[in-house]
Amino acid sequence: MNIKNFQTFFDCGLSKVRAGTFNIDNNNETFYAESEFFTDQSNLELKIQKIITSLEKDSNEYIDNISLMIDSSKMLSVGISLSKKLDGYKLKQANIQFLVQEAKQQISKYYDLHNIVHIIINNYKIDGVDYSYLPEEIKCDFVSLDIFFICLPTDLVFYLKNIFSKSNIFINQIICSSYAKSINYKDYLNLTGHVSFIDVGFNKTSIISYFNEKIISFNVLPIGGSHITKDISKILDIDLEQAEKIKLTFDNNQEILSDKNISIEMLRKIIFARTEEILELCVKSVESNLFTLAQSKMVLMGEGSKTMENQHKEKFIFFNDVEFLDETLEDICKSGLNFEIGPNKQEVVVVPKKQIKQGFFEKLFHLFK
8 A cells, every 4th residue: 555644533432433545745634434323332343344335445545543532421530730830040941840740640539530631730830920832941949730631431542452462453542532522613713712612422421611722621511412313212002213313304204203103292391301401401500610601602513413413503592602513524533633733832742742752750751842
């Protein structure tokens, strides 16, 4: 096969696998593939292998490494603040690396069932003055960092690594999918002020709130689109795949309802009852972080949000300013690419992208992308 410079991103969800491979030297050479909707995880390895084969055929290049995008109902976020006295000496990156390493050790100790996938420095307080980014050439007596960690369950990470290793594929970087997407869409839509991204997945809903460039909170609810599907399946006595299809097409495909003798009004009641419950929980999460709905813009995304399209917006009267994103396969994969190659000065990169000879701290942390 020809030698090219492709970067490949896999978004592995509980109901669908998506992937894109990008030639970073040629923007016109990109290829995508995705699985069908599924509820049974037992064939996940086969679905992933099918996508790998498809992308290798399209790109004419073997895939031996990827970036993996995943979410989980058990992922968590932790904030921590640490400080250090400098007694008038110049503040160096080594001082910041020391504090980050100390914070990382504490998180690893107390949350030993989780892997740290993102380390975000939200604030530098230097002699009582707040900075968004590390200033250059500054002397100080005292520095403190507000550090934000996003963690994923260790067993999930190990499970997916094992699947890809069977295909001789190394995982370069693990990315929290909803976090990467929120950054991508925030930048693309040029959103500032208080904004919250609600990512409704298959079995979870994540709420990521920002104030300008600073991440304020990352909360996860163990409820998502699958709960709506299960409600439809149970009440209408149909299987889950039929229920999922009806859920996503009920406003545009009346034939399915007629064939199964299902009332559109009954279906709407089932869907909107659970949808309203999910959104009310999201609102409480946003308000718990000292936002009011009058202050905050809401952006809904994710496969599970497709029942909440704009034509039903008026049914959810507790929202002040809400936008619905109809995500595509391309949007999701490009979120991973943009996250990895884009400038993000607040993110500490845990694993270096290229294996080169480095010092101890540099092996652990690259402060700036």
